[in-house]
Amino acid sequence: MYVRISxxxxxxxxxxxxxxxxxxxxxxxxxxxxxxxxxxLLCCTVYGDLGAQPYPDFSEYPALSSLDPWWTxxxxxxxxxxxxxxxxxADAILDxxxxxxxxxxxxxxxxxxxxxxxxxxxxxxxxxxGLNWYHAPDTIDPDIGLESxxxxxxxxxxxxxxxxxxxxxxPYEAH
Numbered sequence: 001m002y003v004r005i006s007x008x009x010x011x012x013x014x015x016x017x018x019x020x021x022x023x024x025x026x027x028x029x030x031x032x033x034x035x036x037x038x039x040x041l042l043c044c045t046v047y048g049d050l051g052a053q054p055y056p057d058f059s060e061y062p063a064l065s066s067l068d069p070w071w072t073x074x075x076x077x078x079x080x081x082x083x084x085x086x087x088x089x090a091d092a093i094l095d096x097x098x099x100x101x102x103x104x105x106x107x108x109x110x111x112x113x114x115x116x117x118x119x120x121x122x123x124x125x126x127x128x129x130g131l132n133w134y135h136a137p138d139t140i141d142p143d144i145g146l147e148s149x150x151x152x153x154x155x156x157x158x159x160x161x162x163x164x165x166x167x168x169x170x171p172y173e174a175h
Contacts, residue, residue: 001026001029001030001033001035001036001037001038002037002038002040003022003023003026003027003037003038003039003040004016004018004023004039004040004042004047004107005018005019005020005023005039005040005041005042005089006018006019006020006042006044006045006046006047007042007043007044007045007056007057007058007060007061007085008020008045008046008057008060009021009060009061010060014046016047018042018046018047020088020089020092023039023089023092023093024092024093024096027039027093027096027098028096028098030098031096031097031098031099036098036099036100036101037093037098037099037100037101038100038101038102038104039089039093039100039103039104040104040105040106040107041085041086041089041103041104041105041106042106042107043056043082043085043105043106043113043114044056044114044115045057045129046125046128046129047107048107048108048125049107049108050108050110050111050149051120051121051124051149052117052120052121052124052125052134052149053109053111053112053113053114053115053116053117053120054115054125054129054133055070055071055114055115055135056070056081056082056085056114056115057070058081058085061084061085061088063084063088064081064084064085067081069135070114070115070135070137071115071135071136071137071138071139072139073139074139074140075139075140075172075175078114078116078140079175082114086105090103106173109173110165111149111152111165111169112144112169112173113172113173115135115137116137116140116144116169116172116173117137117144117149117169118144118145118146118147118148118149118151118152118168118169119134119136119145119147119148119149119150120134120148120149121148121149121150122150140172141168141169141172143167143168144168144169147164147168152164152165
């Protein structure tokens, strides 16, 4: 069984539902059926894909709720927060007794991960996150926010996009 998990703790009523609470329910079903679970930690507040990689919102997690805004954190601070978040999620899933066969980290992360990403497609996630939700991760690399996913796809050659991503996004994702 496959389940996506956002950084939302409680069920939101959205369709599809990606909260940790919903994932735990699915893990319990998988455990009862005796089938393995394949959880995907999106590491963002709402579903992100190639058009937009939103940042996480840890405000519901007591161990992480005192963080400064995500886009202002250093890479080390982000890594620490993601490690704590990963442990919380792993404990919640594994406490159900389910067997996990693969832990997926991120989703369609060619153009970024956990909010460390270029500008999204025009209008992407505005319904879910509001107008002007995107904040450049300038403490990581100020060049990231100067580029857009649109330009990488439509205004650069594949080699130019690979070169730019290799220099400005992928080294940080690897951490």
